[in-house]
Structures are given as C-alpha cells and as structure tokens.
Amino acid sequence: MVGTATPRRGSQQGLSVANGGQDLCPDSAPPSNAGSECGGIEFSREDVDALLSEKIKAKNKFNYKERCENMVEYIKRLRLCLRWFQEVEASYMNEHERLTISLEIAERRLAEIEFSSRIKEEELSSIVAELSENLSSIQEKLLREQEDKKVALDSLVKEREGRLSSEKSEASLSQELSKAQLELSSANERMSSINDMYKRLQEYNSSLQQYNCKLQSDLNTTSESLQSLEKEKATLVENFSHLRGQHSSLQEQFSTIKVSYEDASKKKDLLDNEVQCLRGDLQHVREERDKNREQVEALTTEVVKYKEYTGRSIAELDNLTLKSKDLEVRCLSQCEQIRTLQDKLTIAETRVEEYSISSVETQAACEEQRKLINDLQTRLTNAESKVIEGEKLRKKLHNTILELKGNIRVFCRVRPLLPGENSSEDKSISYPTSMEFLGRGVELVQNGQKHSFTFDKVFMPEASQDDVFVEISQLVQSALDGYKVCVFAYGQTGSGKTYTMMGKPGIPEEQGLIPRCLEQIFQTKQSHQSQGWRYEMQVSMLEIYNEMIRDLLPSNRSNGDVARIENGSAAKQYVIKHDPNGNTHVSDLTVVDVCSKREVSYLLKHASHSRLVGKTQMNEESSRSHFVFTMRISGISESTGQQIHGVLNLIDLAGSERLSKSGSTGDRLKETQSINKSLSSLCDVIFALAKKEEYVPYRNSKLTYLLQPCLGGDSKTLMFVNISPDSSSSGESLCSLRFAARVNACEIGVPRRNMSTRSSESRLSSG
C-alpha cells in the first residue's frame, strides 16, 4: 500500500513540474534509463526529482532538436507515466473501496470491541470494586492477623517455653512411646492371633455349617427312621396282638388237651384195674382148671382102678361116670371161659398199650405245647419290651427332631379363593418350586415388589384339613408324653384361622385341628391302656374379649353373666397365675373332667355357641375374641409307676384388621381396637424374645400373659399364619408374613417333660 500511495504523490508533483516548467523540458536531457523507469511499476518521488534535476543539468548541454526529441521521448514517457498513474489511481480507487469496506468492518469491530470493552470495563469496575472490598477486608484481616501475629508471637514465646517443657515431656513420652510400641507389637501379635482365631472361627463356622447340613440330613434320616420305626411299631403292635390271640388259643388248646389227657389217664387207670382183675380171674380160673384137671386125672385113675377091681357096684360106677362127665363139662366150660378171658385180656392189653401210646403222645404234645407257650411268652415279653423301647426311641427321636426344628415353629396356610373374590386378577401369592424351598417357601407380590418367606411348612390352598393335621399329630403325641404344647392361629380376619382350628361343623372331612386332636388323644388313651397306662383328662375353654376373660363352659355361665360382660360392668374377674412349674391357672374357671371325645365335642359345641362372633365387611362370621381351649392330660403307668402331666393349648386368635378396611364403628370399633392392641402386644413380646431382651412385656395384655409359658417357657409351640390369597389383602398378608418370620426366628426355652415316678396318684390342679 505504501508503494502504490507514493507514486500518486510523485505524479502530482511531476505534473505540476511538467505544466509549470514546459520551457525547461527541452533543456533537460532524458535520462538514459528513463524508458525503463517509466515502464517500471515502481516510480518514486525521488526518481522524479532526480529526473528533473538531470533535466536542469542537461538544459544547456543539448541543442533544441535533440531537446525536442528528448522532449517527445520525455512526453511519451510522461504519457506512460500518466497511464501508469491512471492505473495506479484505479488500483488506488479499488484499494480505497476495499479500505473503506475494511474500515467499515474495522469500525464495526471497533464498535463491538468498544461494546465488549465497555462490558469488560464494567466487569472490571465491579471486579475492581470487589477487589477494593477484598482489599479492605484483606487490610482488616491483615490488621487482625497482625494482632494475631502479636498474639502468636506471645504464644510463640509461651510455646517455646511450652516446647521446653514438652521436650521434657517428650522424653517421657518417647519412653511411653517405646512402651506403647511394645504394646503395639504385642497388640499386633494379639491381632495376628485374633486373625488366626478368626480364620479358625471361619473354618469352625464352615465346619459348623457342614455339621448343620449333616444334622439336616441326619434329621431327614432320623425322621425317615422315625417313620420306619412308627411302621415297625405298628407291625410289632399288630404282631403283639396276633401273638396274644395265638397265646390265648394255645392256652385253650392246652387246657382241652390237659383235660383229655386227664381223661385218658383215668381211663388207663380203670383199664389197668380191669386188666388186673382179669388177670386175677384168669389166675383163679387157671388154678381151678389145674385143680379140675388134677381131679379129672384122679377120677380117671380111680375109674381105671374101679374097672380093674369090678367089685364096685354099677350105680357107683355110673355115678362116677356122671361125675367125671360133669367135671369134663365144667372143665370144658372153664376152658371156654379161660379162652374168652384170654381174648378179653389181649383186647384189654392192646387197649392199654394203645392208651399208653396215646398218653405218651399226649404227653409229648403237651410238652410241645408247653414249650410253644413258653416260647410265645418269651416272644411276647420281648415284643412288649421292644414296643416299650420303640416307644421310648420314638419319643426321643421326636423330641430331637423338634429340638432341631426349634421349639417355636411356624406353619403358613394359604386358604383358597372364596366365591366373590377376584380370581382373574394377577396372583399375588406364589410358591417357589426349587428343591430347597419346596413346601417351605411362599412369595408375595405387593406394589410390584416381590417378598420371599420361608417357614417350617407352607400349606397351599389345595391342602386338606387332614394334610394339616398330619403335620401336627406329633405335637399332640408330645402332650400325651407329658409336654406342654401350644398351637395358635394368627392372621388377618377372614384368612381361615377358625377353619383351621375348628373346621366346618358336621362335615367330617372338614373337621379342624381341635376335633382331630381330641380323636387322636382318646384313641391313644385307648391303645396305651393295653400297655398299662391310665389317663385323666380335664378341659377348660375361655375367650378373651375386650381384654376380659369369659368362661365358655356351662357350669359357670349364665345369660345374666353375658349381659353384664357385654355391658362392661360387674363381670367376674378371672385372674391368671403361673406356678413355678410353668403351669397356668385361671381362677374361677370351669374345669371339666372328660373321658371321651363325645363329652369334649359336646363342650366344644357349647363353647362355640357361646363365643362372640359378629359380621364385618371382611368376614360373615368373624371371631371377635381370642379363643383358648386347654386340655390337661395326666397319665400313670401301672407297671412302672411313671406319671406324666401334659398340657395342650389350642388357640384361635381374633383376626387382625385395618380399621379403614373393616369399616367398624361403635362397639365393633372398640372390639377391633382391643383385638389390634392385644395382637400388637403379642408382636412386642415376640420382638423382645427375638432380640433376647431382658424385659419381655408379657403383662401388656391378657393374651400374652396367658401365653407366657408357651412363648418364653419350656413348651412346644406352633404358630399357624393364615393368609388370604386375595390380592386386595396383600398389604395385610405382608404384615402377617413379616410377623411370622420374626416368630420363626425366635428362640425360646428348651421344652421340658413333666414326668415323675410317684406311686400315689395325684389329681390335676384345676385352674
């Protein structure tokens, strides 16, 4: 740009020189290199000045012609210069325009820069203000720091002093440090030993887990062997009764054989006597015959003598002949007699022989029978002792199984959908099918979230009343063995607690646990009688309604009582007491001696009519109270003098329900609140037991106080958690399942068998 602007200035001066000094031009000689200068694009002012001065110098040196030619040449050159100037001007104009545009752009940019600089300026001014503020605060800080510094200096002095003292203490600390290091090393050693112990404990833990698995498998094998033992016991008992039958029939056979043997021996004696007589007779007849023979011989010799000496008279001879004939006849008859007697004798002898053979045979048979009887008796005693041993083993195994399973066990029962409940909705309850959780797991979906639970047993809706009872029959046996047993049903209202405990009256297949337990108890009572056991049973039934106890058995009850209770006024005050043996007594409660299932069924019917039920939105016949059925069993073995005292508590709790859902008002609301309060007290007790807390709030409700020995004592307890499959109840079901899971995790005391060997019979104490 500088290069193009400079020629413009030079050309202006050049033109003025050319116009003003036209007379000068001819004098001036054109420079030898002018053409090249004009044709060049670069033409500076200095060049033009030099040209003019050359022309002035050359003014006087050339003549006019030359000057003209020079002038023409010079003009040509000037023209060229002019063209060049024009071109330069055009380019200048272009350049000018370009510059103007770029100037505009630059101006715009300048404006922008100015704007941004103004903003920046403002920012800067604010920063400056801020900085000035900072400065003032820094100055303040500085002042403060100076003050602090002073203080610090003072403290430095003090610190120095302190340092001196700390140096002293450092020495002592270093000693302590060395001690601490020693301690640290010992602690490290301890730590390593603890780590070792930890590893060992982990190993131990894994071995325990293995042991646990082994125990589980043992448990399975034990339960299998228990089952096989049960079967063996049943076959043994069968054999036993069969042997008994055989024994009695053999005894009968033996006695008939004995009688026939005695008859035979009597007959033999008679025959022996007869033979003896016959022998005597035979001897007598033989002697007579011999005598007669001798007589005949003597007579024949006499006859011969007479014949020789015919001097005798013919009459005498005839007489003698007659005599001899008579004697011969007698002799013949006697011979006949002897023959018949001999025949008789041989017959009698053969009969005697026969009888003696048969009596020997009978004796042998008798001996055999005796041996058989002895054998049977030893087998019988063996079988009896085997049965007793088997029974003992069964009890032991059963108790071991229960101990392994835990003394408080939880069974979950899901009832089927009832008519009117929505079966088309997504199912909220499912059951895992893996081998590990089969029959023990239940899964509940609530608000799209799945909750899994495991219990000792889960009964699906298809489970029958019998399937449920089979699982608890061992517990009933425990009550007969002298244990305290408690079975209770917990769950939301309408979830099937009463159905589980009582069942449907009048339909044998739908009988609940209580009637089935009674059947088992009375059947066992009957079968144990043959083993020498005698039992006494007593029952009591009560309900807890609005935190008050009501006696449900007839003798203590009248309609007036009910009215008074229902009005909440002067009701009988039943007091719950626990004795040191863990037995519970309720004062004034009716306790009835019972001998048969029929008697208890009658009492149960009476009690279920007396029980307070009401209609709620959730259940047509909702139990509004906790029902407690208690059976005390005392047994004595006549052979060993052993005594047992068992208790069976079967409890149907009132259903938990949400006030909002139940739609209760008035008295029903009061009932619901009372039910929920006692159930929450039950939860509190279970939670305290689960956490192994020192204080367990049993006394917070009548229910928990009554159940104290079952929950925290030495009894065998089973809880049923009843669940409704209806998805609209999933919230309540989740609460129930959570509570049941806590109960399942609880550890209560070891169950104790109430057994003694006193010979004197003692009556049960009545509550």
Ligand SMILES: Nc1ncnc2c1ncn2[C@@H]1O[C@H](COP(=O)(O)OP(=O)(O)OP(=O)(O)O)[C@@H](O)[C@H]1O
């Ligand atoms: N397993 C089952 N099979 C068939 N029906 C059942 C079953 N369980 C419960 N039911 C029926 O469901 C209904 C409610 O049962 P139930 O009265 O036993 O409930 P609940 O839990 O005792 O209620 P609440 O606490 O209100 O007394 C009854 O009609 C009962 O017959």
